Every structure is written in C-alpha cells, then in structure tokens.
Amino acid sequence: MINFAKTIQDKSSLIGRAYDFSKTAHANQKRVSGESYFSHPVAVAEYLAKAGMDEVTVTAGLLHDVIEDTPETPEEIERKFGSDVRFLVEGVTKLGHVKYRGEAEQVNNIRRMILAMAEDIRVILIKLADRRHNMLTLSALPPQKQKRVAEETAEIYAPLAYRLGMQNLSGELEDLAFPYTHPEEYRWLIEHVRDRYEDRDKYLRSIRPKVERALREAGIKPIQIDFRAKRYASLYKKLQRYGTDLDKIYDLVAFRIIVSSIGECYETLGIIHKIWPPVPGRIKDYIATPKPNGYRSLHTTVIADEGRFVEFQIRTQEMHDQAENGIAAHWAYDQTKGKNEKRTSFADAKELRWVQQLRSWQGEFTDPKEFMESLKIDFFKDRIFVITPRGEVIDLPRGATPVDFAYMIHTDLGNQCSGAKVNGKIVPLDYKLQSQDIVEIITQKGKKPSPSWLNFVVGGFTKKKIRAALKERRGGMLQENPKSELKIVVEEGIGIYKDITATISRSHINILQIQSNKEKGGRFSTMKIICDTADRDKMSKLVLKLKKIRQIKEIEHRPV
Numbered sequence: 001m002i003n004f005a006k007t008i009q010d011k012s013s014l015i016g017r018a019y020d021f022s023k024t025a026h027a028n029q030k031r032v033s034g035e036s037y038f039s040h041p042v043a044v045a046e047y048l049a050k051a052g053m054d055e056v057t058v059t060a061g062l063l064h065d066v067i068e069d070t071p072e073t074p075e076e077i078e079r080k081f082g083s084d085v086r087f088l089v090e091g092v093t094k095l096g097h098v099k100y101r102g103e104a105e106q107v108n109n110i111r112r113m114i115l116a117m118a119e120d121i122r123v124i125l126i127k128l129a130d131r132r133h134n135m136l137t138l139s140a141l142p143p144q145k146q147k148r149v150a151e152e153t154a155e156i157y158a159p160l161a162y163r164l165g166m167q168n169l170s171g172e173l174e175d176l177a178f179p180y181t182h183p184e185e186y187r188w189l190i191e192h193v194r195d196r197y198e199d200r201d202k203y204l205r206s207i208r209p210k211v212e213r214a215l216r217e218a219g220i221k222p223i224q225i226d227f228r229a230k231r232y233a234s235l236y237k238k239l240q241r242y243g244t245d246l247d248k249i250y251d252l253v254a255f256r257i258i259v260s261s262i263g264e265c266y267e268t269l270g271i272i273h274k275i276w277p278p279v280p281g282r283i284k285d286y287i288a289t290p291k292p293n294g295y296r297s298l299h300t301t302v303i304a305d306e307g308r309f310v311e312f313q314i315r316t317q318e319m320h321d322q323a324e325n326g327i328a329a330h331w332a333y334d335q336t337k338g339k340n341e342k343r344t345s346f347a348d349a350k351e352l353r354w355v356q357q358l359r360s361w362q363g364e365f366t367d368p369k370e371f372m373e374s375l376k377i378d379f380f381k382d383r384i385f386v387i388t389p390r391g392e393v394i395d396l397p398r399g400a401t402p403v404d405f406a407y408m409i410h411t412d413l414g415n416q417c418s419g420a421k422v423n424g425k426i427v428p429l430d431y432k433l434q435s436q437d438i439v440e441i442i443t444q445k446g447k448k449p450s451p452s453w454l455n456f457v458v459g460g461f462t463k464k465k466i467r468a469a470l471k472e473r474r475g476g477m478l479q480e481n482p483k484s485e486l487k488i489v490v491e492e493g494i495g496i497y498k499d500i501t502a503t504i505s506r507s508h509i510n511i512l513q514i515q516s517n518k519e520k521g522g523r524f525s526t527m528k529i530i531c532d533t534a535d536r537d538k539m540s541k542l543v544l545k546l547k548k549i550r551q552i553k554e555i556e557h558r559p560v
Helices: 014-025 039-050 055-063 074-081 083-094 104-119 122-136 143-163 167-181 183-217 232-242 262-275 317-325 328-336 350-362 368-378 402-409 411-415 451-455 460-473 496-506 536-547
Strands: 224-229 253-259 298-303 309-316 383-387 393-397 417-422 425-427 439-443 484-491 511-518 524-531 552-559
Touching: 014 039, 014 055, 014 074, 039 055, 039 122, 055 074, 055 083, 055 122, 074 083, 083 122, 122 143, 122 167, 143 167, 167 183, 167 232, 167 317, 183 224, 183 232, 183 253, 183 262, 253 262, 253 317, 262 298, 262 309, 309 317, 393 402, 402 411, 402 417, 402 439, 402 460, 411 417, 411 460, 451 460, 484 496, 484 536, 496 511, 496 524, 496 536, 536 552
Parallel strands: 253 309
Antiparallel strands: 224 253, 298 309, 383 393, 417 425, 417 439, 484 524, 484 552, 511 524
C-alpha cells in the first residue's frame, strides 16, 4: 500500500511529480467553501492510496480535474506522466458532469459511465473518491443543490460502490447523503438511537473479556476485536422493513473479530456457540458462499448474557480489507504477492461480471425514463443473492421472484419457465426469493410467458423480455390488460347471480364473459366468469368478498 504522505515528498516519483504539477495548475483556485481547490485532488488521491490503489491511479487522482479546470492539455499530461494516466484523467473528465435528474440528456452521461466502467474500472474508482470528498464538503453549497447532489449520491454512487464491494465507502456515501435526503428521519434517529448505541457499546465491552478468554484457551490469537456500529442510513432502511421497532435491530452494534486464517474463522464461530446459543436461522456463511460483490465473512447472532441478542462477524484480515475497499483491495493484495505487472482493467474479474452484463443491458433501452427506472431496480436496488443448483451465485433486486431469476440466467429459460423449486420444494412463480435460496427452474418446451407475470416480477429487464415475448406471440399486438377467469360452484337460489355480479362490479372489475352450467337434476351450478384484469391482489380481494356469499361453495381464479 502506498504511503501517500511519504511518496509526495519524493519529487522523482510519479506521484511526487503529479503532486507538484497539480498544485501549480490549481494555484489561486478556490472551492465554494473558500478553501484552496488543491485540497480536493489531494483528498481524492490520498483516499485512493489508503484504499490500496496502484501508482497510476493515485497519480490520476491528483490530476483528475486538471484538464477540465486548468489550461493544461491531455497531451501535456501524457508527455509528463504517460498514456495510462492520460487515459484515466480523460475518462474521469468525461464523467465530470454526470447529474442524475432522470432527464434524457443525463441518461447519455450515465451510459458513458457504464461504458467507462467496462473499459477500465479505475475510472469509476477515481470518480467515487471524487464524490466522497465533494459530499464531505456539501454544506458549502446552496440548499437546493445540496439535495440534488445528495439524491444523486444515494441513488447512483453509493449503490455503485456497494456493487464494487466497497462496503465502507458505500455506507459512508449513504450516511453523508442521508441528512439531506431525509432530514426529518435523520433527526429522529439522532434523537432516539444515540443512547441505545452507547448502551449497546457498553454491554458489548462488558462481555468482551469472556470472548477473549475463550479464544485464548483455544489457542486463537485474534488480530483484532472491535465493535461496528450500524450506520444511520443503513439503520433507517432496516427500520423501514421492521417498522420503528429498534429492539428488533440486533446488529445495532456488532462484534467484529479478525483472525489469521479461514480455519480460525470457523473455529471461532464454534467457540462463540459454545459460550452462547445461536439464534436459529441467523447463521450466515459468506465464506463458503460469498456475496456477488465479493464480500466474505461469517455472521451469527447469539443469545448472550441477560438474554440479549448479539451479532458477531468473523473474518480474516484479507476478507476485512476487501470488505472495506472492495475491488480496490485486489491491487493491494496482488502487489503484496509480487503480481504488480502492468494492467489496465479489472473488468474481467469474477466480482465484476455484472459490469459486462450492465454494458450489454443498457443497450436494450431506448426510452430514457424506462432506462433510469430499470437501472435503479435491476442494478442499484437493495440486493439479494441466490444460488443455482450448480452452486453459482446470482444477485437479484430485493423482492425478486423465480421468474426474475430465470430471465437473469437466460431469456429462453425465462420464456419456458413453468415452475420453480426453492431449497428443494415447489413454490409458486410469484414467490419472493431470499438470500441464499437454492433456486431450480422447471421448464416446458414450447411454453411462452404468461401476461400475469407482469404483475409480480420486479426487474425492468425481466418485464421488457416478457413484453417482447408476448408481443411476438400475438403477432406484434401486446395485450396490455390480461384477463382472469373465475370458476364458481354455487347453490341455486333466488338472486344468487345478481349478488355475484354486483359484488364484482363493486370491486371495480368488469365482466367480459359469463356462462353457467347447471348439474342435471342437481341443485348446484358451475359459473365461469372472465374478468378484465389479472391483478393478483385485486382478484384475491374479490375472492374473499365472494366467499362471504352463503350460496358459494367453491371458488378459484386463474389468469387467462
């Protein structure tokens, strides 16, 4: 890892020369806050160095605003610092005006960012470091611009950092944006959580000696034991899922234990479970099955002293560094191992397959609004990860279904999907998948997607593929309002048909077709009613209302 403070003193080094060049180029320039502009590229470069980036990237960090904000030219940068530095600086310059406003002209900038990521991921790492420092000084901007920049950061840059495995940076960006995007919620958390943080921290310190003693007796010498407090923005998102019950947030402050090897990770997990019983379903092995962004660790929640729930995170130093710095950590570890050969891109790394996928995906959309909505859902929404029967990890947006999973694997698999197994059990196609589910798709040759799938899939890419298949199936005429069929067994009686049709009408559902078949010599009839919607929630509510009619003995519905 580069010692930035020491390296800038070496005027013969690439970084030392870039430091002086940038300082001269930005001389007399001021930021909105009034401080020297040169403090900004220094902060960017220093962050990149601490994250473990290589000499070329740190140099580009020092020079990233030179082309845009000074008379210096790309040719001069290449002459003094080489073609790689010029390439990165020009790449960041092209992204200098990416503004997320959902407008057509801004979509083109986002597309350029995607293409830059696929060509050389270091361009985006510099841009993320640039955005981090801008967020640290956001208070100097006018209120309207503060909110716009914060929203852009929360919706584009923080999720992007997370996808790159840079969890620490992602969390920091979310926290820096949170007071501007949700000021009232931020004030509420500050008021209600601070005392709980202090109480939690005090409690964990009280049980720490018991953990240290048990590890010592087992011959394990941890590299580090500390406590990780949950970030405000992350806590807010979790509270949205659990209401406002802070007592249900078990990892408000969590134990973090760093040990020397993977074997010691599992051994430590066993030792903790000997001290306190684990909470069923709360043991997560991200070492055997890493998250798609490369995150590895063991997590467990135990019922500790006084019956209090405590979360432990156990990992090696390498896992910890990669959890903090993500893809940037690869440079540090490859250099440590002597693999410091020249390279221009990490976009072929296993953790970055999604970048190439994103590059192909963005070409599918021509409508700017559809593109941005799908981008946020398909790539930047809260993620889950599921596992194929072969053990491959697939990441999906939270709320994804087996149909979303099938289309993520291959369009043909999605089109021919007829059923799904999750963890060995048959589930409905609208089943909400959970992280670490093992998903198997059952196919039927020649089958086509159902219009009703559009009511429950979450991915914009998935919806686009379904619509395309439906349009092809109907000769280019996509039916925008798929229908449902009600099959009702009723006991004959005066006014029964009127009661049923009136109930359907009051539910704001139109009847398109109705037929009735009466049993010979019997007192029961079977009604088939075609309605003008396939909305599952709407139809389920209607069924509940119809079941209240005494003469109805059986009822079911299905999309048609």
